[in-house]
Amino acid sequence: MAIGVVIFPGTNCEQETLAVVRDRLGYPARFVWHEETDLSDLDAVILPGGFAHGDYLRAGAIARFSPVMAAVAAMAERGRLVLGICNGFQVLLEAGLLPGAMRRNEGLRFINRFVHVRVERNDSPFLHRCRVGEVLRMPIAHGEGNYYADPETLAALNARGQVLLRYCTAAGEILPAANPNGSVEAIAGICNERGNVMGLMPHPERAAERLLGSEDGRKIFESMIASLAAAPAVR
């Protein structure tokens, strides 16, 4: 089995994502073109960042209709791991695989810089290599990362422990000044109710080697791969 890295027209960072999973961590991985519909050789799938289909209409709005998305939804339904990074998170929201929506950044600018996020839970297949309260340093690069959920959805997310990452200071404090885009409750990453689908705005694949300024993002991929090894997918 392998991890698939989906490429839509306009995707970026797929090379970095594949490099971390396959070359640095040694787990089989392959690219998946967005028109593919048979993902039966995969036990997990990653939707990387970028501007799928040009982000026309809304980020992720067209990508959600790509042929591969039905197969991704079926994998999520079967409990396989699905990780959406940045634009991939936006696609998962548009596809309804995660709750909420993205608005334009509060400051209206595209933001491209390192931020800190606090790990809110580590009982997740994507974060069990982290400590609760641990601060990860990773870059963001987005214009529409201002997460929104209505009050009822937000209450449900909190009650079920679906908020996984929040923007914070280097010391781990949740302060308005540490929230780069205006996201409600400083939310940077969430999962679905079952916990097998995660979306996050920061780019862990761009923070997976010391040379890139941070290795913190690697823990997300390490967690994911360890989860696959501990509970291999059964066809």
Add this chain to the structure above:
Amino acid sequence: MPTARIRITLKPTVLDAQGAVVARALRDLGFEEVEAVRMGKYIEVEVGEREDARSRVEAMCRQLLANPVIEEYRVEME
């Protein structure tokens, strides 16, 4: 040929950051009467004649053109 004129805006409960900035800019220009600005998208869809044209266009809005989590839409048929 019938044309659907569709206006999509953020729901009133969702902060419209663009609209807020434009409202402030207008007030800075001396238009003190500006109380609020809401920005959105305008889409024209030309469709063939059919009885259920409006309900079809509304389905288009729900399924693709608007994101019902944060946006609302108004449809005018001409």
